[in-house]
Amino acid sequence: MPVSDLSHAAQDYLKLIWNATEWSSTPITVSVMAERLGVRPSTASDGIKKLAKQGLVTHAPYGSIELTAEGREHAVAMVRRHRLLETFLVQVLGYGWDEVHDEAEILEHAVSDFLIARIDDHLGHPTRDPHGDPIPSADGKPHLPQGILLSDAGPESEVVITRISDDDPEMLRYFTELGLAPDVRLTVRERRPYTDVTTIRRQGSDHDADLGPVAAAAIWVVAG
Amino acid sequence: MPVSDLSHAAQDYLKLIWNATEWSSTPITVSVMAERLGVRPSTASDGIKKLAKQGLVTHAPYGSIELTAEGREHAVAMVRRHRLLETFLVQVLGYGWDEVHDEAEILEHAVSDFLIARIDDHLGHPTRDPHGDPIPSADGKPHLPQGILLSDAGPESEVVITRISDDDPEMLRYFTELGLAPDVRLTVRERRPYTDVTTIRRQGSDHDADLGPVAAAAIWVVAG
DNA sequence: GCGGAATGTTAGACTTGCCTAACAATTAAG
DNA sequence: CTTAATTGTTAGGCAAGTCTAACATTCCGC
Numbered sequence: 001m002p003v004s005d006l007s008h009a010a011q012d013y014l015k016l017i018w019n020a021t022e023w024s025s026t027p028i029t030v031s032v033m034a035e036r037l038g039v040r041p042s043t044a045s046d047g048i049k050k051l052a053k054q055g056l057v058t059h060a061p062y063g064s065i066e067l068t069a070e071g072r073e074h075a076v077a078m079v080r081r082h083r084l085l086e087t088f089l090v091q092v093l094g095y096g097w098d099e100v101h102d103e104a105e106i107l108e109h110a111v112s113d114f115l116i117a118r119i120d121d122h123l124g125h126p127t128r129d130p131h132g133d134p135i136p137s138a139d140g141k142p143h144l145p146q147g148i149l150l151s152d153a154g155p156e157s158e159v160v161i162t163r164i165s166d167d168d169p170e171m172l173r174y175f176t177e178l179g180l181a182p183d184v185r186l187t188v189r190e191r192r193p194y195t196d197v198t199t200i201r202r203q204g205s206d207h208d209a210d211l212g213p214v215a216a217a218a219i220w221v222v223a224g
Numbered sequence: 225m226p227v228s229d230l231s232h233a234a235q236d237y238l239k240l241i242w243n244a245t246e247w248s249s250t251p252i253t254v255s256v257m258a259e260r261l262g263v264r265p266s267t268a269s270d271g272i273k274k275l276a277k278q279g280l281v282t283h284a285p286y287g288s289i290e291l292t293a294e295g296r297e298h299a300v301a302m303v304r305r306h307r308l309l310e311t312f313l314v315q316v317l318g319y320g321w322d323e324v325h326d327e328a329e330i331l332e333h334a335v336s337d338f339l340i341a342r343i344d345d346h347l348g349h350p351t352r353d354p355h356g357d358p359i360p361s362a363d364g365k366p367h368l369p370q371g372i373l374l375s376d377a378g379p380e381s382e383v384v385i386t387r388i389s390d391d392d393p394e395m396l397r398y399f400t401e402l403g404l405a406p407d408v409r410l411t412v413r414e415r416r417p418y419t420d421v422t423t424i425r426r427q428g429s430d431h432d433a434d435l436g437p438v439a440a441a442a443i444w445v446v447a448g
Numbered sequence: 449g450c451g452g453a454a455t456g457t458t459a460g461a462c463t464t465g466c467c468t469a470a471c472a473a474t475t476a477a478g
Numbered sequence: 479c480t481t482a483a484t485t486g487t488t489a490g491g492c493a494a495g496t497c498t499a500a501c502a503t504t505c506c507g508c
Binding site: 255 | 484485486487488489
């Protein structure tokens with residue numbers, strides 16, 4: 001069954017469960033899902049039960065929520081759609097990287113597999129989206145996220161940004177001001193323990209910038 | 225209220241009513257609407273009643289169906305979306321003109337006004353879609369369809385194709401084979417009364433082609 | 449290891465859009 | 479001009495997805 005046969009709601013649920021495990025290993029809960037989807041916990045609980053009945057997730061009452069192989073396949077297909085759409089909107093239609101998330105969130109439910117293939121061709125089979133997130137390939141091959149949170153990087157380390165969470169457009173605009181984007185190299189200067197402020201300097205810049213804990217936890221880096 | 229606040233169904237109903245009056249003056253009926261929308265007449269009847277309650281159409285039981293000013297505005301907005309999307313798919317993503325209709329039919333419900341504006345910019349504000357249909361402007365200005373059906377053109381007349389109905393992809397592929405497309409010039413050679421076959425010759429071609437009544441009624445032309 | 453707080457589930461209701469079946473109105477044929 | 483066919487409407491149901499309210503379970507602090 002193609003992913004487009006699932007209801008919009010089912011597509012959203014699966015993608016969210018998958019996303020939650022991409023960059024962290026803490027399993028997702030019903031209330032977190034409800035909050036992210038903008039529905040009541042009762043609605044999310046119900047939805048999960050339906051997905052379980054369809055064999056797309058495993059879930060016993062009060063138990064953990066896990067994707068089955070089939071569920072993961074559909075989730076990855078949705079993530080691929082989302083990230084290709086974001087890349088397309090930025091590269092072809094001149095969107096800012098802070099403007100693409102919501103638009104892609106809607107379009108991903110409407111596009112055909114054919115259109116996604118055309119977009120992929122037109123972009124030359126990109127492997128990362130505008131926020132640095134890896135774009136799963138058409139055959140749903142596992143892709144390997146890597147990197148650590150900037151907030152976990154040791155002081156005096158040299159790092160390269162690999163991805164920036166697109167959850168908060170406001171924060172993306174702030175990062176743009178600071179010149180922070182995927183593939184930008186920077187030095188972690190200091191981390192003040194109590195205030196949890198991370199001081200960084202962008203390569204090529206002549207001054208430091210301070211990031212609060214939320215900002216530093218939205219940026220993933222690798223040593224470099 | 226923006227057109228995107230309407231339900232998908234309402235958007236479809238309004239666009240269909242508008243489309244029905246663009247190229248012909250016979251008013252649309254409940255059963256024709258139901259058939260075009262792929263629903264039962266009872267469903268269409270119900271839907272129209274709801275639109276009437278919202279002030280988007282006027283309709284008394286068993287009476288005619290007419291758009292109000294507000295309904296027409298929304299309908300035109302949907303037609304604009306549809307035709308810009310079709311144009312974009314052909315010009316930017318390499319779709320064939322026979323492949324765009326269904327895709328646009330779905331996307332038109334999902335795109336934002338912002339995205340439509342970007343597409344319009346990117347295409348340089350086109351005025352006609354791949355089938356020759358006029359693209360309403362952003363301010364919903366009335367646009368003036370013109371032309372007569374090829375099936376109504378007199379024999380020995382020289383005409384230019386202005387539009388070709390995109391209702392039937394199969395027929396579009398046939399027209400592609402014959403080299404028939406918007407802006408193509410041709411001569412009407414003959415119309416045989418009983419079989420209703422129209423014989424034409426494309427400018428530059430060295431042989432005639434015969435069109436059945438359905439095909440000749442899918443092509444609009446102007447004298448030229 | 450108890451008890452309250454947090455989290456998750458169930459029950460019942462509402463909305464939208466669709467259906468079938470029965471009925472009403474209009475149209476058209478003879 | 480009458481009646482049969484066509485067309486349109488209403489009534490009643492169903493499924494999906496949402497809600498609130500009530501209830502169940504689990505977790506955590508003491």
